[in-house]
Amino acid sequence: MNIAHIVGARPNFMKVAPVMSALRDRPNVVQALIHTGQHYDVNMSDVFFQQLGIPTPDVNLSVGSSTHAKQTAEIMMRLEPVVTERQPDIVLVYGDVNSTVATALVCAKLGIQIGHVEAGLRSFDRTMPEEINRLVTDQLANMLFTPSDYGDENLRREGIPSEKIFRVGNVMIDSLVRLLPLAKKTCVDSLPSRYALVTLHRPANVDDGARLKGILESLLEVNQDLAVVFPAHPRTQKRIADFGLHVGQLRLLDPLPYVEFLGLQSQATVVITDSGGIQEETTYLGVPCLTMRENTERPITVSMGTNILVGGDAEKLRLEMSRVLGGKAKKGSTPPLWDGHAGERIADILVDRSLR
Numbered sequence: 001m002n003i004a005h006i007v008g009a010r011p012n013f014m015k016v017a018p019v020m021s022a023l024r025d026r027p028n029v030v031q032a033l034i035h036t037g038q039h040y041d042v043n044m045s046d047v048f049f050q051q052l053g054i055p056t057p058d059v060n061l062s063v064g065s066s067t068h069a070k071q072t073a074e075i076m077m078r079l080e081p082v083v084t085e086r087q088p089d090i091v092l093v094y095g096d097v098n099s100t101v102a103t104a105l106v107c108a109k110l111g112i113q114i115g116h117v118e119a120g121l122r123s124f125d126r127t128m129p130e131e132i133n134r135l136v137t138d139q140l141a142n143m144l145f146t147p148s149d150y151g152d153e154n155l156r157r158e159g160i161p162s163e164k165i166f167r168v169g170n171v172m173i174d175s176l177v178r179l180l181p182l183a184k185k186t187c188v189d190s191l192p193s194r195y196a197l198v199t200l201h202r203p204a205n206v207d208d209g210a211r212l213k214g215i216l217e218s219l220l221e222v223n224q225d226l227a228v229v230f231p232a233h234p235r236t237q238k239r240i241a242d243f244g245l246h247v248g249q250l251r252l253l254d255p256l257p258y259v260e261f262l263g264l265q266s267q268a269t270v271v272i273t274d275s276g277g278i279q280e281e282t283t284y285l286g287v288p289c290l291t292m293r294e295n296t297e298r299p300i301t302v303s304m305g306t307n308i309l310v311g312g313d314a315e316k317l318r319l320e321m322s323r324v325l326g327g328k329a330k331k332g333s334t335p336p337l338w339d340g341h342a343g344e345r346i347a348d349i350l351v352d353r354s355l356r
Helices: 010-023 042-052 068-086 098-110 129-140 149-157 171-185 209-223 234-242 258-267 276-285 314-325 342-355
Strands: 002-007 030-035 090-094 113-117 143-146 165-167 196-199 228-231 251-253 270-273 289-291 307-309
Touching: 002 010, 002 068, 002 098, 010 030, 010 042, 010 090, 010 113, 010 171, 010 276, 010 342, 030 068, 042 171, 042 258, 068 098, 090 098, 098 113, 098 129, 113 129, 113 342, 143 149, 143 342, 149 165, 165 342, 171 258, 171 276, 171 342, 196 209, 209 228, 209 234, 209 314, 228 258, 258 276, 270 276, 270 314, 276 289, 276 307, 289 314
Parallel strands: 002 030, 002 090, 090 113, 113 143, 143 165, 196 228, 196 270, 228 251, 270 289, 289 307
Antiparallel strands: none
């Protein structure tokens, strides 16, 4: 069985690692890793491969940054000859980034089977580019690997036949479980014992100057009671500079490698974010998470986990922070199949299918 894995951005790397690892020793399985280069700098790409034990990509398309349309089109143009030459039996795509939807479009038109890892997530907000990527990819995929029953329900409602849907659990948690012991031993210099960990990168939060200004003002208020540690995405740093915004005493850091960031998450008093993956990681870690979005494609982190949606409501953020500081933070539980073995279940399904 010839399997090609396509990755391109930081969230993909935590998802592909356990699947490739689980397939490594399976008989008659040949794997290739194709990196689109959507994320390409050291802290957003290279170091993740090293820490997660992902092999050097067989192909790097070196696409780089651009608008959604240009980046998606460039990936399609550079990927098509690669998959045409290699003729994989199935191509696995991960998550909801532009690399994922671009690959699905290319492979569907070439008649190559597509497996989507982390299928069925929905925010029901089509202003999010990721939502469009999810919807298109799931309609084109032949095998849809979901992290929870919520994903199954979404897919069935959209007309996906049940025989295409496989609930396997959360592959991101596989990487977390494996590397958490190491992450807890790492440290970032000069950090206080208690802190709020912040990440922001979504266009709705960082591309609007007034919205970003309001968020930073709220974080400065948080910082009066609890030190704010803010590893900032390069795009977010650029927006802060472009808008001439004030970050005061916030501890602004460059993006961190996976292990170091996971260590920060595991020790945080609270995490304030707009990231989908971090909502999942904090749920597993039992760390309170305040999400600066009006919706989430991962509602299980709200219904079962530690996540609370605060949107852009400064008063709600203030209220939830007071609960955290008062020892009354939301408690959660770990969703079913978030057990560190999702990659193995995917490998079992793929190998079983190849033997039929």
